[in-house]
Amino acid sequence: MAQEHIATADHGEHEATTTGLNHRKMLMWAFLGSDCMFFGSLIATYLVYQGKSLSGPLPIDVFDIPVTSVSTFVLLMSSMSMVLAYSALNRGNMKAFRIWMVSTAIMGSTFIGFQIYEFSSFSTHHIHFECSEVAEKIEHGEYVKAGHNHFYQKECLDQNGILKADHHVDEEYGLKPQTNLFGTTFFTLTGFHGAHVTLGVVWLLSIFFLSFKKGVITREKNLDVDLAALYWHFVDVVWIVIFTVVYLFGVFEGF
Amino acid sequence: MSTFPIAIPRPVHPTGLWNWITTIDHKKIGILYGVTAFIMFISGGIEATLMRVQLAQPELDIVSAAVYNQLFTMHGTTMIFLAIMPLGAAFFNFVIPLQIGARDVAFPRLNAFSYWTFLAGAVMLKLSWIGGATDAGWFGYAPLTSIDQNPGKGIDFWIISLQVLGVASLAASFNFIVTIINMRAPGMTMMRLPLFTWMSFITAILLILAFPVITVALIELTFDRYFDFNFFNVARGGSVVLWQHLFWVFGHPEVYILILPAMGIVSEVLPVFSKKPLFGYTTVVLAGAIIAVMGWMVWSHHMFTVGLGPVANAVFTITTMLIAVPTGIKVFNWIGTIWGGSIKINTPMAFALGFIAMFLIGGISGVMHAVSASDAQQQDTYFIPAHIHYVLFGGAIMALTSGIYYWFPKFSGRMYDEKMGMAHFWLMMIGQNVTFFPMHFVGLDGMPRRIYTYAEGMGWDLWNLVATLGVFILIAGFAIFILNMVKSWKSGPEAPGDPWDGRTLEWSIPSPPPEYNFKEIPVVRSLDDWWNTKQGGNVKEVPVAGGSGDEGHNIHLPQPSYWPLVTALGLFIAAYGVVFNQLFIPWAISIIGTFIGFVGVYAWSLEPVNDPDEDSAH
Numbered sequence: 049m050a051q052e053h054i055a056t057a058d059h060g061e062h063e064a065t066t067t068g069l070n071h072r073k074m075l076m077w078a079f080l081g082s083d084c085m086f087f088g089s090l091i092a093t094y095l096v097y098q099g100k101s102l103s104g105p106l107p108i109d110v111f112d113i114p115v116t117s118v119s120t121f122v123l124l125m126s127s128m129s130m131v132l133a134y135s136a137l138n139r140g141n142m143k144a145f146r147i148w149m150v151s152t153a154i155m156g157s158t159f160i161g162f163q164i165y166e167f168s169s170f171s172t173h174h175i176h177f178e179c180s181e182v183a184e185k186i187e188h189g190e191y192v193k194a195g196h197n198h199f200y201q202k203e204c205l206d207q208n209g210i211l212k213a214d215h216h217v218d219e220e221y222g223l224k225p226q227t228n229l230f231g232t233t234f235f236t237l238t239g240f241h242g243a244h245v246t247l248g249v250v251w252l253l254s255i256f257f258l259s260f261k262k263g264v265i266t267r268e269k270n271l272d273v274d275l276a277a278l279y280w281h282f283v284d285v286v287w288i289v290i291f292t293v294v295y296l297f298g299v300f301e302g303f
Numbered sequence: 304m305s306t307f308p309i310a311i312p313r314p315v316h317p318t319g320l321w322n323w324i325t326t327i328d329h330k331k332i333g334i335l336y337g338v339t340a341f342i343m344f345i346s347g348g349i350e351a352t353l354m355r356v357q358l359a360q361p362e363l364d365i366v367s368a369a370v371y372n373q374l375f376t377m378h379g380t381t382m383i384f385l386a387i388m389p390l391g392a393a394f395f396n397f398v399i400p401l402q403i404g405a406r407d408v409a410f411p412r413l414n415a416f417s418y419w420t421f422l423a424g425a426v427m428l429k430l431s432w433i434g435g436a437t438d439a440g441w442f443g444y445a446p447l448t449s450i451d452q453n454p455g456k457g458i459d460f461w462i463i464s465l466q467v468l469g470v471a472s473l474a475a476s477f478n479f480i481v482t483i484i485n486m487r488a489p490g491m492t493m494m495r496l497p498l499f500t501w502m503s504f505i506t507a508i509l510l511i512l513a514f515p516v517i518t519v520a521l522i523e524l525t526f527d528r529y530f531d532f533n534f535f536n537v538a539r540g541g542s543v544v545l546w547q548h549l550f551w552v553f554g555h556p557e558v559y560i561l562i563l564p565a566m567g568i569v570s571e572v573l574p575v576f577s578k579k580p581l582f583g584y585t586t587v588v589l590a591g592a593i594i595a596v597m598g599w600m601v602w603s604h605h606m607f608t609v610g611l612g613p614v615a616n617a618v619f620t621i622t623t624m625l626i627a628v629p630t631g632i633k634v635f636n637w638i639g640t641i642w643g644g645s646i647k648i649n650t651p652m653a654f655a656l657g658f659i660a661m662f663l664i665g666g667i668s669g670v671m672h673a674v675s676a677s678d679a680q681q682q683d684t685y686f687i688p689a690h691i692h693y694v695l696f697g698g699a700i701m702a703l704t705s706g707i708y709y710w711f712p713k714f715s716g717r718m719y720d721e722k723m724g725m726a727h728f729w730l731m732m733i734g735q736n737v738t739f740f741p742m743h744f745v746g747l748d749g750m751p752r753r754i755y756t757y758a759e760g761m762g763w764d765l766w767n768l769v770a771t772l773g774v775f776i777l778i779a780g781f782a783i784f785i786l787n788m789v790k791s792w793k794s795g796p797e798a799p800g801d802p803w804d805g806r807t808l809e810w811s812i813p814s815p816p817p818e819y820n821f822k823e824i825p826v827v828r829s830l831d832d833w834w835n836t837k838q839g840g841n842v843k844e845v846p847v848a849g850g851s852g853d854e855g856h857n858i859h860l861p862q863p864s865y866w867p868l869v870t871a872l873g874l875f876i877a878a879y880g881v882v883f884n885q886l887f888i889p890w891a892i893s894i895i896g897t898f899i900g901f902v903g904v905y906a907w908s909l910e911p912v913n914d915p916d917e918d919s920a921h
Contacts, residue, residue: 065486066484066486066487066491067485071409071410071481071485071486074480074484075410075477075478075481078477078511082473082511085511085513085515085516086518089519089520089549093523093534093545093549096545097540097541097542100540100542225526225533226531226532228533228539229533229540231533232526233534236522236526236532236534
């Protein structure tokens, strides 16, 4: 009987395989390797086009690092609660398992919520400033955001290049995928990451609801949770790269 | 079963057509792959024939320029994605589990899903002939594919069907990677794996890393076309060269995806008919692995004339020349294998030997345009089609044909007709050289590729006519091949389990193999274990053909399933919905398709591999 188990492609957790690793777990790792190339290509495209946009808005104009830091923190914490869920399952504590599963899904959804907010606020971004403020900055040689400079040149100076007194600028300066190369690459990259997170949330919730059926998710049958957790951590790691490369590098002066 | 919400009964022991539709037996799926891919090969061949007829004489008007553009684009896409790759997949499916001593692949239902998804993509691409197929070349260079330049549906069909085919290839590759690593019989260490399995393993790894790159490129193109994004829009700063980079970063590993399985087949056939072990087994394996790594370092040799600058051109010249080294190692090892062997020339062996010769010619012309200065002269001339056809037709197709003859007794249980086989071989050898060798001449003489006609008096008339005549020799060869296959499969003499005195495990079981492959999982003690078993005198009795009798009833095989098919169907509908996204309610068809796909995935993951009722027997 033992040798039959080798070959019958039983998807159970205790099958004997050549390496001792489960088939599905190995497939998951292979998939994640493949997905690395997927995000690698998207990030490469983003980097190739960085600084190549012919018009604004640029990262420095729209990014709000504190807000994105909060959503990043939430996503990273969701990885921790995923670990706690898996560990609770392995201790056989189904109640704690379910609580942590739901928390993970809620934190994932929160991240998605932040992303939706971010996308819509970027696309309706407004710029407003007093002309005198920007003029002062320029005088002192301080850094002026690209968008501010753009409207400063356009709105604050008259034909002779002389500053208009007491002029207030309030212009729409929204970023849509069609606006420029930054919009195109930014929305595609972060959008696909968001799609990955969304799929992860659906997966986590599916497992959560399945766990109420007797004997589907148990201490012994923990592979489904293990695989979902692998995927979830991977999506988190990808976000760390995106947050660093796109957001943090994006607001560095001169980038 | 009551604990699962999906109450549709699974197909139990269906017969006839339903058996083929719901099957998850790797051998049947392999045959489905093979037959479908061969039909696609014929359709790509018809496209090629039309092109050659158009070019037979100067200024012919058999097809229009617009149709000619569609012909060469569809010919390239068909042969690469719908013929050679799935023919390779047919062999992966049929041969790998038998060679490693397994009863099936690691994920039988995923395997069925791969096939149906492949079929969906193939049907979708081929049906795009209705209403105008894609015409931007198989590489789809931007901005030829932009919505302004090319507003028709042809490009959309091309993009979306390639995405569907990508899903199929990725799923199959994940499956085979896990199968090869994790389902080897006891004692079958990695360095005892038969060469074909090794090369398939490397191919699968290349595939899962290369395909996401084209997926991203196609997504970017889709967004440009559908939603006015700027990826390849020069007016808003986009770069058309980015497409070329992404395409060839995928495209160059892709040519090794096409040729490595072929090399694997040849490495199986040569030792068997030379009665010698493969010369330098370890070297051949390592050479394959080195090709897989270096395959990522040469992509810009497709772009020598883009203007990447002298440094990039020099670097890619050197890496391209270097990659010829592991390929050369393989050729020397093959020659070493047949050297001094007691060679038996029959159809598979003849094709394998033909492969070496033809592939070598293609390799030499490849090294010629590895030199960027020389490539500047050859780029976009007929010299390049001459090269690619020597590698992919003289190389991949020859080796795959060798494989079809070699394993024909195993999958059909019958012997093919040797005389017809050799006639096929000679017609193919003569036909391909008559067709493709003159392309070297007209190419060096400056005839551009992808032109639908040419003026009289360019000095290209004779060789173009010769090339066109060659096509009809090839057609005669393949007509004999089809006759041979059909006739032998129906009424050929019954094949013994081991007709070639083979070396690997698939020859230790009856032909055709029983559903469960191995009555007892073999224990492997060495490379070429079956050969050594026979030489050691303790010849295991080869069981007689048939054999789904009593001995098999205790073996639990995964059962047929509807859900892979349902999921693939959902994907198919969703993909069509993307192309016709404004039909009825915008995007409604895609949403319905996606929903069907999700139902399929959920039902699939909730369906046990084996019905618990049957499982309870043990």
